[in-house]
Amino acid sequence: MPELPEVEALAAYLRERAVGHTVERFEVSSFSALKTYDPAPSAVAGLTITTAGRHGKFLDVGLGPDIHLVVHLARAGWLHYRDSFKSPAPLKPGSGPIAIRVRLDDGSGFDLTEAGTQKSLAAYLVRDPAEVPGVARLGPDALAVDRDEFAERIRGRNGQIKGVLTDQEVLAGIGNAYSDEILHVAKMSPFALTGKLTDEQLTTLFEATRQVETDAVTRSVGQKAAELKGEKRAGMRVHARTGLPCPVCGDTVREVSFADKSLQYCPTCQTGGKPLADRRMSKLIR
Numbered sequence: 049m050p051e052l053p054e055v056e057a058l059a060a061y062l063r064e065r066a067v068g069h070t071v072e073r074f075e076v077s078s079f080s081a082l083k084t085y086d087p088a089p090s091a092v093a094g095l096t097i098t099t100a101g102r103h104g105k106f107l108d109v110g111l112g113p114d115i116h117l118v119v120h121l122a123r124a125g126w127l128h129y130r131d132s133f134k135s136p137a138p139l140k141p142g143s144g145p146i147a148i149r150v151r152l153d154d155g156s157g158f159d160l161t162e163a164g165t166q167k168s169l170a171a172y173l174v175r176d177p178a179e180v181p182g183v184a185r186l187g188p189d190a191l192a193v194d195r196d197e198f199a200e201r202i203r204g205r206n207g208q209i210k211g212v213l214t215d216q217e218v219l220a221g222i223g224n225a226y227s228d229e230i231l232h233v234a235k236m237s238p239f240a241l242t243g244k245l246t247d248e249q250l251t252t253l254f255e256a257t258r259q260v261e262t263d264a265v266t267r268s269v270g271q272k273a274a275e276l277k278g279e280k281r282a283g284m285r286v287h288a289r290t291g292l293p294c295p296v297c298g299d300t301v302r303e304v305s306f307a308d309k310s311l312q313y314c315p316t317c318q319t320g321g322k323p324l325a326d327r328r329m330s331k332l333i334r
């Protein structure tokens with residue numbers, strides 16, 4: 049799933065490539081992906097792209113004076129920028145992985161795509177991004193808080209640190225992958241309880257969060273969208289590296305899996321050498 053760094057990189061790419069261009073056509077192929085009906089998709093044609101940014105993991109493309117295309121890419125969604133489109137023909141509804149196509153006045157544009165059968169990409173055309181329920185509920189951005197606000201928000205939500213760190217209402221932008229990385233850098237168990245963290249541990253966690261997220265933003269911004277996913281994987285220390293050696297201590301990276309996701313950690317660095325039991329993961333499901 050694209051997280052803060054990848055969405056930031058997509059926004060940066062759009063700022064460079066698409067801002068200033070006018071939308072020639074806004075085509076919706078997957079009507080389940082577009083969650084709003086007013087303003088209508090037809091109202092977007094002729095509007096100029098004015099801004100590109102993000103709210104947590106939501107991408108926000110400003111259109112004309114007062115319309116926003118807000119997108120949550122979910123687990124398997126992505127934005128593919130095209131320098132040109134092979135065919136001028138409109139998209140056929142419900143065909144293939146393309147949910148929405150935005151054609152611009154210079155012949156370029158972008159597709160919002162979603163792989164797989166579980167369709168959860170969500171796009172919204174709104175006049176104010178706060179009209180999107182997921183955006184309205186977001187806590188402050190993970191990179192916008194100082195140490196004290198970070199500590200207050202983490203402590204304010206009692207639970208296992210892995211779950212609290214990825215709760216978008218606590219802090220916006222951190223997902224499953226980078227939370228594994230943050231906890232590895234901070235040398236903390238994913239199951240540590242937030243209520244029991246000392247001031248010093250909260251400072252360590254804050255610094256690890258800033259380090260992991262800003263490093264990932266630096267690596268990602270400037271990459272072509274197509275290369276971003278590979279870049280994300282290459283920069284990981286424990287996430288998605290089950291069975292491989294920890295780059296810090298050489299111990300084997302282990303995994304705890306549940307339902308449809310998993311977390312990775314290093315026992316030596318994070319849990320006093322003790323492997324975690326899988327069943328405890330069920331407590332993370334809210």
Ligand SMILES: [Zn+2]
Binds near residue numbers: 297298314316317318
């Ligand atoms: Zn280690």
